[in-house]
Amino acid sequence: MTSWVAIDFETANSLRGSPCSVGLVKVQDGRIVEEWSSLIRPPAGYDHFDAFNVGIHGITAHHVRGAPGWPETLERIVRTAxxxxxxxxxxxxxxxxxxxxxxxxxxxxxxxxxxCTLVVARRIWTGLLSYKLPVLADALGIDLPHHHDAGDDARAAAHVMLAALKRQGTAALGDLLAVHRIRMGSYRGGVRQGCRHRGAARREPFPDTDPDADPDNPFFGLTVCFTGTLPGMTRAEAAERMNAPGARTVPAVTKAVDLLVVGTIDPRRLAPDAEKTGKLAKAAQLRDAGNDITAIDDEEFYQLLAVAGS
Structure with a gap:
């Protein structure tokens, strides 16, 4: 399996069915052989543009006027793959x-x-506090001119996977995943199976976990802490959104915390001469000491909320 296609989407709003741009990068035998990107007219009913998303990628309804719709885009994606x-x-x-x-x-x-390059990176380049694509690209010396440009992000993701393959000494994606006990994700007959590390311990529910919570969602069984301000959401609202997926929130970073969500930081609230919040500094200290804690920013948090359906 030496041929694969890196893909990245940007969305018009918080609904996952609202793609407004896509990037594709096809790789064969360890080399990039084709690149393509396009704006997309989101499906009807999913085509409103939220200010939050526009602020991330800069795409508006005006930009996608006249762009191909989803059926044409899907046909190109399937044909390229x-x-x-x-x-x-x-x-x-x-x-x-x-x-x-x-x-x-x-x-x-x-x-x-x-x-998933995120799953792969966490197995190969251990010890990083954040595995956000720009952070990972910087750590690996990968060029990422414009984060949230779908074409640039797809190319960066392709280079992350190529770096992982090179480190493993193989051009075969299946060999890399097998060595690191990572299960290939799939959609078959409308049934999704995620890409995940086979050795990952099954997260146990908390005593007060919603019995309807999906144990495969990205927040299930996690202890979550917040620092900074989240756009469009209070800290209390964010904590409430963690209940349905089966997570719990705590006010301080300790060894029990799995995930630190980092919002916008007001520099006036930092300690004198400090470059980061106390919670972020504590998380970095715990990570350096070998604790399995990850920091994500508000964009990643909202993406995970969409995945969790919360």
Whole structure:
């Protein structure tokens, strides 16, 4: 399996079925052989543009006027892949966008396989506090001119996977995943199976976890802490949004914390001469000491909320 296609989507709003741009980078035998990106007219009913999303990628309704719709875009995606697996950074989001756009358009979700560079990176480059694509690209010396440009992000994700393959000494995606006990994700007959590390311990529910919470959602069983301000959401609202997916929130960073969500930081509230909040400094200290704690920013948090359906 030496042929695969890196893919990245940007969305018009918080609905996963609202793709407004896509980037594709096809790799064969360790070399990039094709690149393509396009704006997309989101499916009807999913085509409003939220200020939050526009602030991230700069795409508006005006930009996608006259752009291809989802059916034409899907046809190009499937044709480019030619049955090869997809690769994406936080693939649960991007593959979820593809599936949701199909459902919003009344189209069947094509059978497909996918691997996640986020899952792979966490197994190979251990010890990082954040695995956000720009952070990872910087750590690996990968050029990422414009984060949230779908073409640039897809290319960066492709180079992350290529770096992982080179480190492993193989051009075969299947060999890399097998060595690190990572299960290839898939959509078969409308049933999704995520890309995940097979050795990951099953997270146990908290005593007060909602019995309807999906144990496969990205927040299930996690202890979450917040620092900074989240756009469009109070700290109390964010904590409330963690209940349904089966997470719990705590006010301080300790060894029990799995995930630190970092919002906008007001520099006036930092301690004198400090460059980061006390919670972020504590998280970095715990990570350096070997604790499995990850920091994500507000964009990643909202993406995970979309994946969790919360």
């Amino acid at each position: 030619g049955g090869a697996p997809f690769v994406a950074h936080n693939a649960a989001f991007d593959i979820g966008v593809l599936a949701a756009a199909c459902e919003a358009s009344g189209l069947p979700v094509p059978d497909l396989r996918f691997a």
